[in-house]
């Protein structure tokens with residue numbers, strides 16, 4: 001139970017004439033008459049749609065529930081009140097205790113998402129500590145933060161699972177209820193006056209849902225304003241509410257005390273059967289009502305005494321509680337905590353690090369066995385050496401793709417934390433590069449490169465060895481940089497896979513190893529200049545064939561062909577040192593461009609939902 005009886009200055013959220021539309025009205029009027037909307041179903045999401053219509057009301061300290069049938073606009077209204085919606089298509093005003101919301105509003109409130117966006121590879125305590133460390137002001141020292149986290153753990157009854165991982169696809173973690181309570185705890189360490197929750201009971205069994213709502217009720221009794229959307233609450237939950245707002249097709253049908261719900265609907269001619277749950281009773285009415293009657297129900301409500309009382313309360317400005325100013329922590333503190341979390345994440349993700357290491361060992365041995373005997377002959381030695389080079393480069397660049405799925409999964413977490421003002425984008429990005437790149441990419445890359453170099457009969461010398469390692473690293477980092485960019489650009493794994501595979505296949509075609517570049521139609525030849533496979537393979541080819549003497553056959557001792565001649569025949573420039581290093585410079589440029597584009601995409605990522 002709640003032991004921290006901190007009192008909060010009562011804070012209200014007043015909203016007037018909220019209208020919200022999505023899509024393009026012009027597009028609808030122009031496109032629909034000549035075309036059938038069903039045929040153009042893929043355009044439907046961009047067609048004009050009114051989601052909320054003239055929604056007004058006030059939420060005061062206590063339990064404020066937004067109810068209604070599915071798709072009626074509950075989450076949309078919640079996001080608008082929490083300042084998480086794109087302002088395009090939005091009109092009306094939202095006030096915080098009678099004043100415009102400050103710019104840091106969304107960073108100073110608590111917002112719990114429906115699908116519990118928390119780090120799955122951390123324990124309950126580690127997640128809470130991360131939130132406390134990164135979001136609490138500098139004036140609160142480490143001991144106080146730990147004390148606050150312990151307090152939240154006790155309050156949320158999470159002691160028994162405090163050191164349990166949240167859980168991934170591979171590792172069973174906490175239960176659904178414990179995960180939801182951890183999500184709430186992530187916000188409570190901030191001790192916010194206002195807490196928004198999007199469907200906090202969805203997916204939970206009846207007793208867990210009851211526990212969560214009872215806990216929220218006790219929080220509201222501390223003076224907090226708790227605002228949440230909810231689906232079909234049981235009566236035992238419904239009676240915990242102080243204010244209920246019923247929405248139907250985006251119209252507010254009722255806003256007021258839950259105690260007055262039944263008398264109000266009775267006055268409209270809807271009689272509730274004895275022992276029926278009032279929430280179920282109203283939801284049944286709303287499910288049966290069409291948009292047209294939702295409009296009429298809103299008009300009836302606006303003329304009621306209850307609506308009149310709410311309007312007076314909205315004018316009243318009885319409460320004046322505001323939010324504490326939100327400040328970001330020092331850059332290096334932020335970087336430290338994100339890097340620490342990324343490190344745990346990488347180590348505890350067996351699907352990534354361990355499987356990567358095992359697969360590169362197996363693949364390294366396989367490559368080594370296949371290309372074990374690289375004869376110093378023109379035929380098949382030259383052919384096999386080029387094959388080995390191209391294969392090694394392809395393995396390095398393509399194996400980075402295994403990081404794509406975890407990166408896409410992490411996207412939702414990044415968006416939630418970014419929107420909630422946990423950290424700067426640059427510190428998130430830098431921490432990922434500092435930790436993920438070596439752990440997830442560079443170590444497997446080095447293992448693969450060392451095994452293949454040891455087992456194959458590639459041209460050996462100290463200089464050649466180091467250059468081989470460098471080129472392998474560049475190919476791998478390129479693969480990783482492309483995955484970062486793609487994961488930052490799309491939320492769909494399928495689309496990401498298509499983007500990565502098609503770009504790599506195109507670059508492979510223009511490597512000069514599958515088809516002579518001069519044979520390709522001239523207007524497509526420019527692609528060779530952005531082909532990472534061409535630069536990396538050329539670099540390794542020069543490394544291999546320079547100063548290599550080749551014989552006519554294994555049995556022959558006539559060894560007069562120089563490796564340089566082979567390079568000339570393949571039109572690979574190799575005369576000067578720059579000819580070799582220009583490939584590394586080009587690779588660095590392409591890698592840098594992908595990292596920059598990934599960073600820009602993260603910056604551009606929607607701050608709204």
Ligand SMILES: Nc1ncnc2c1ncn2[C@@H]1O[C@H](COP(=O)(O)OP(=O)(O)OP(=O)(O)O)[C@@H](O)[C@H]1O
Pocket residue numbers: 022023045049051068069070071072073074075076077229231
């Ligand atoms: N960007 C958008 N483009 C098109 N339609 C949208 C968009 N955002 C919301 N909608 C539509 O607006 C309506 C309200 O959505 P919202 O998510 O707010 O409903 P909800 O009441 O929370 O539903 P549920 O209870 O099922 O979560 C839905 O019909 C939804 O499809």
